[in-house]
Amino acid sequence: MADFRTTQKDTARRRFLSTALAVTGATGAVAVAVPFMRSWPSARARAAGAPVEVALGAIAPGQQVLVTWRQKPVWVLRRTPDMLQRLRSGELESRLLDPDSQADQQPEYAENPVRSVRPDIFVVVAICTHLGCIPNFRPEVGETPFDPRWPGGYFCPCHGSKFDFAGRVFKGVPAPLNLVVPPYRYTQRDTVIIGENPTI
Ligand code: FES
Numbered sequence: 001m002a003d004f005r006t007t008q009k010d011t012a013r014r015r016f017l018s019t020a021l022a023v024t025g026a027t028g029a030v031a032v033a034v035p036f037m038r039s040w041p042s043a044r045a046r047a048a049g050a051p052v053e054v055a056l057g058a059i060a061p062g063q064q065v066l067v068t069w070r071q072k073p074v075w076v077l078r079r080t081p082d083m084l085q086r087l088r089s090g091e092l093e094s095r096l097l098d099p100d101s102q103a104d105q106q107p108e109y110a111e112n113p114v115r116s117v118r119p120d121i122f123v124v125v126a127i128c129t130h131l132g133c134i135p136n137f138r139p140e141v142g143e144t145p146f147d148p149r150w151p152g153g154y155f156c157p158c159h160g161s162k163f164d165f166a167g168r169v170f171k172g173v174p175a176p177l178n179l180v181v182p183p184y185r186y187t188q189r190d191t192v193i194i195g196e197n198p199t200i
């Protein structure tokens with residue numbers, strides 16, 4: 001788990017940046033720019049790896065925001081009860097390559113069926129584990145051009161890899177691994193800080 005450990009010095013002195021870039025609605029069809037106050041650290045510091053704070057209050061069930069952390073896109077999705085029910089039902093397991101997430105693609109505190117600390121909030125790096133494209137958020141359920149029994153999740157348009165709402169990869173697609181869950185922790189203010197592990 002050493003890869004997920006990041007320096008947590010001076011956190012009380014830092015003012016982090018909320019860098020939500022877009023919100024995708026439940027239809028998956030609309031991306032809306034969401035402005036956030038920006039102050040410190042600088043763009044150079046952010047690019048170098050400063051943690052990113054995301055306010056959860058503005059994310060409705062079924063929506064996700066896209067932020068940038070260490071020059072990587074990261075989604076923060078507020079899953080709906082229906083999404084969670086499908087993840088927990090076991091109905092997808094036979095279609096998934098690593099349903100129990102045995103590959104080291106998440107911190108220890110996200111090693112569970114929904115791959116998250118809080119069940120409703122899913123934080124994941126938005127980079128396909130095949131060749132690095134950004135998958136599309138496809139929350140609809142049913143027949144789609146790429147899957148006759150699509151349960152909702154993420155579809156990579158580059159070569160057709162598919163992931164569920166926990167970022168678990170389907171069998172029979174080019175991507176070899178589940179999506180990566182980055183280190184993150186919650187604050188008292190209903191925010192998540194991406195790039196820092198929880199304090200014990
Ligand atoms: S990069 Fe996603 S399937 Fe190839």
